[in-house]
Amino acid sequence: MTQLSVSLGNVHEQFNRLAPINRLPNELLIYIFTLLPIPSYGLRGYRVLGIIVISSVCQRWRQLVIRTGSLWSMIDFRRWRWQKYVASNDGIYETISDVDGFSHIARMCLARSNNSGLDIAFDALYLAPLELLSAAVEVVLPAFSRWEMLTLDGCTHGGLHVLHVLSRFLDTCFSNPAQQLRLRSLRLTRPRDGVRGFEGAILALLVLAPSLRSLELKGIKLALPASVAQSLTHLSLEHYYGHTNITPTDLDIILRQCTRLRSLKIEQVGIRAGVLLENAPTQILLPDLEDMYILQPTPNAIQMFIYQNVVTPSLQNFAILFTKTWAVEYVAQSRLLDAMVTFLASTPSIETFRYARLPLVHLSNALRVLPQLRTLIFGFGDLGWPAISDLEMTFEVPPPDVCPQLSEIRIDTTIGNGIVRFYKLVGLRRFLEDRSAFSAVTPLRALSVRCYLESLGQASDDELKEWFSSRLDLVWAPIMSQDV
Structure with missing residues (x-):
């Protein structure tokens, strides 16, 4: 049995070496690890959990992950950290603190990040009892000189909480004048409840951050x-x-x-x-x-x-x-x-133009003064506001003779940004056909469709997709409105 286990282990190791991903150099693997998906609602701490998971895949990955400090540089104190709900015996949900568990993860990140710059985020602080917030802040303060990115968002009623974080950070900086701050990025959201001393604390922090x-x-x-x-x-x-x-x-x-x-x-x-x-x-x-x-x-x-x-x-x-x-x-x-x-006419260097909800006449006028434009993007993807309706945000097909260097069109919206009418994509097909008649323009090279799309039926959808893919580098990822 022992000999069989050794043989199977050798076979497994040989197959691992043959796997394409295991033939990648370490630098490329590390880059792939940094691309772990992050939920759109911004809980970047999930990336740390993902790093912990991939460190258990194999020995090579574990060694690589543990010794790469930049993979452990994000430490987030966000709303899901402060509390979680558990059912009691009588069926009523009770709130308990999850700070101890996260503090352990934060300490591990501090240790494994080595000398890498840290990305520290405090979000939805009004949900945190002040004593728990104080304990969390004390975990990361010893590494204050390595803070490169700092996010402070008190949300609705977090004024005192934000001021507490700022005050403790400033006290630590003033107590250790020999340690120079690395702070390069600062994101601040004003608490709605307001608090005396908030602006003064921010100005004091800015004075201490000459490398911002x-x-x-x-x-x-x-x-x-x-x-x-x-x-x-x-x-x-x-x-x-x-x-x-x-x-x-x-x-x-x-x-x-x-x-x-x-x-x-x-x-x-x-x-x-x-x-x-x-x-x-x-x-x-x-x-x-x-x-x-x-x-x-x-x-x-x-x-x-x-x-x-x-x-x-x-x-x-x-x-x-x-x-x-x-x-x-x-x-x-x-x-x-x-x-x-x-x-725009005074700035002909523009290569990418992104818009949503522009009247066709002004869109056409804008494109005509951008001779170096290479990429035209409709919609703001996840950056858009949910309040935009499909009637307020309409994709318009540009004239075929504009922007002689145009090589890529992207349609990038979400459900909150409206539904693209299918006939507009049919119009885009005519745009390509008409554009081919102009010898002085660059043929369109790429088309990306990421949007909620009204369907004309499976046959029509497939036919249009096939037509585009036979002529362009196509990214076709629509969600039909009938599926919403």
């Missing part, structure tokens, strides 16, 4: 320290439950400070159209900006200010999304979109 590169503020309006503003390469400003009524004047001050930005995201901030529409005394030059995302519910002065005053000679990726327009704002929307087209 990415700053995402949700519901927060701050006067940034000059040292931080000049080091930022990514800035995101987002509305949150009535906070952050940013005016063009505010944005002017911020953008004139942040001259090294490479990425800018403006989401649901500002004021309604027709109010406080200001022009800057001089244009704002962002020479390194490559990515600009503007996601606004309605036309407003912030968008107009950007189009009229910001100069972005290196812009490569531009995204624009409206969710709805009130009847009284149709004229304002038309003026705003005309200004957008003028802005």
